Amino acid sequence: MDQLRVENVTLHFRTSRGPVQAVDQASFTLPRGLTLAVIGESGCGKTSLARAILRLLPRNIQTYKGSVYLNGTDVMKLDDDRFRREVRWVRMALVPQAAMNALNPVVRVGDQVAESLVIHRRAASKAEAMERAAKAFALVGVPTDFLTRYAFELSGGMRQRVAIAMALVIKPDLVVLDEPTSALDVLTQANLMNVLKTIKQDSQTSFMLITHDIATSSELADRVAVMYAGHLVEIADARQFYPNPVHPYSKKLMASVPTLRQEKKLEFIPGQPPSLIRPPGGCRFKDRCPSRFERCEDEPKLAETGDRRQVRCWLHV
Secondary structure (H helix, E strand, O other), rough: EEEEEEEEEEEEEEEOOEEEOOOOOOEEEEEEOOOOEOOOOOOOOHHHHHHHHHHHOOEEEEEEEEEEEEOOHHHHHHHHHHHHHHOOOOOOEOOOOOHOOOOOOOHHHHHHHHHHHOOOOOOOOOOOOOOOHHHHHHOOOOOOHHHHOHHHHOOOHHHHHHHHHHHOOOOEEEEEEEOOOOOOHHHHHHEEEEEEHHHHHHHHHEEEOOOOOOOHHHHHHHHHEEOOOOOOEEEHHHHHHHHOOOOOHHHHHHOOOOOOOOOOOOOOOOOOOOOOOEEEEEOHHHHOOOOOOHHHHHHOOEEEEEEEEEEEEOHHO
16 A cells, blocks of 8 residues: 555645646655655755645635645645644744755754654653653764754754654654755765665655755666656666666756766756746647657656656657
C-alpha cells in the first residue's frame, strides 16, 4: 500500500497580474519507507507542491483542489482544525527551506524540539518530552548537551540537524525535506546526507526530498519526479532515471551535471522557463525543446510508458 498518493493536486495563487499556476494536476505515489526526489529548476513549483500537500498556504489562494491520500485516507477532506491536530506535524512534517534560519533565537533548541510533543500531547510531561528530544538529537548526530543551547551557538550544519530532529521527534509517516542542504558547505552536505540515509535504513519513515541539486538527490532517492513550469513531466525509479532519463527536459538536466568517472561535454538549456502567470499552450517545454514537432502544440498528459515510468511528452505516448 502506498504511504502517500497525490491525485490531481492544483494550486494557483492570486496576484495583481493574474493567477500564478504554480502546480497543475500533480499526481504521484510514494510507497512506505522510500524517498521521492522532486527535482527541477528554481521557480518550477517544487516548494508549492510540498505546501499544497501539507496545506501550508498563504492567503492569496485562487485555486486549491485535488486529493492527498495518506495511508488510504484523503486528508484533503479534513477541516483545517482536524488537519492541524491530527495530520500536520503528527503524520506529515516539514523541514522548510533555509531551516537553519527558522529556529527561534531566544528559545533553547531542546525546548523547540520538545514543544511539538507537548502541543500534540505525545508526551506525558515536559521531562518526558525533553528525554525524547534528546533521543532525536542523538538520531541526527547532535550532542545531547546542545539541548540547552540557543540557535546562534550552533553551526549551520548543526542547526539544520536540529530542524530535522524537530520534524522526526513525533515519528511522522512522511517527512518533506525542502532543500535540506542549501547554504551548507560540501562536507556538511555529505555528513547530513549520511545522517538521512541512516534514518531511512533504521525506520519506515518516507521522505519527499525537494531539491534542484541532482547530485544530492541521487544519494537518497528511490524514485524521482521531475517538475517543469508547474507540471510533473517525468516520474521514474531512481535506477532507471539517473542513467537514462527520457523526457527532453530531464535529459538536458542530467546533461548539465558533471561526473567524476567520465569526461563529457556539459550542456545547458537555452532560453528561460515560461511565466506561470501566462504559461504557453501545449507542452510547456516546447519553446526550449530540441525535439519539438507539430503535436507539441497540444498539451500532453502524464502517461505510462510500460516500464513503471510516467512521462508527459508526445514522443513517448
